[in-house]
Amino acid sequence: MKRLNHSRCRINDCAYVVAISLGLNILGSQAVTYLQLPAFLDSTGTILAAVLLGPLFGSLVGLLTNLIEGFFIYSGLYYFAIVNILIGLVTGVIFKKYPFNVKYVVITTIILALIGTIVGNIIAYYLFGGITGSPIDDVTRYLVSSGMSVYNAVFVSGFIINLFDKIISFVLVFVIIGFFQKYVDKCYLNIKFDDKTN
Template structure:
């Protein structure tokens, strides 16, 4: 009897490892698709952390951080070296998201609070990199907002940080909405009960 129980535990652990592996790969692919869409549609957001947030909520902060880092290293190879510089930002997004939703329920209040917190930190880090390395202009569609602010009389430093925060906040709200939908598909359609997601 004891051997049977141990066998079931091992089988469940193996299943969980395989599940995590596929979800990790799926999360990276989602990020890459998001970045590709933004680049080609000139959207004033990023969408390269949807998968990072998904992985962090479902599998924890360390997996979320790994997905964020792996995403930008992949984007750096396939879409341009500028993405390498922002890998740490996506990694930190994964860490913060994972820790927040490890402690708090997945609901509207937490999503908005998390979006503000993550947008502040991500914009501070990303804008600092953008300002120091690229003089505030990275070649992304967000630069349009920066240029508009410059035309209104803001200095470069202020324009970069304002546009960075606004685009980051909008990006995180969209990302969490996408994650909510994706989680619904994963948990309901595929009947994966490995995750405890609170939506109250």
């Protein structure tokens, strides 16, 4: 019975985290669109789920985010699902092995920015000609008008925006995890909280 109760706790915890993570991604994405911010904020929840539950759930949240937004908002987002999946996978793997502290958050932020830039820009460049209808396009257009080639402009603007985006995302995740550790059964999480978030 104890094991059954633990299993139910695990399922409930996972369901709550996944639901909240999906909500964060969609809310963040829509806030960026509405406010025309130079960021994405559609992977904050992906990172949160990956840190708390591991790479499988992180990837799942990333995939579901793009499927939902692609269906209801803009079909072009389907193509970028691989980026969100990789963010969840890489983040989950890193924090399953290493502590969730400032050092590894900085390292992961840079890695995710590079992944988002390289994979996302390949998709943006070859499928959309470098212009995807997001606030990042303003930076790309400015760089092109300054004499930079479209390919280089897409890469540079992509890295700048991705780095800024992931910094914001991890700050939010730090804050949210401070809340989660009070309410979630820590025994089943991807990370340990003690001395990990300092």
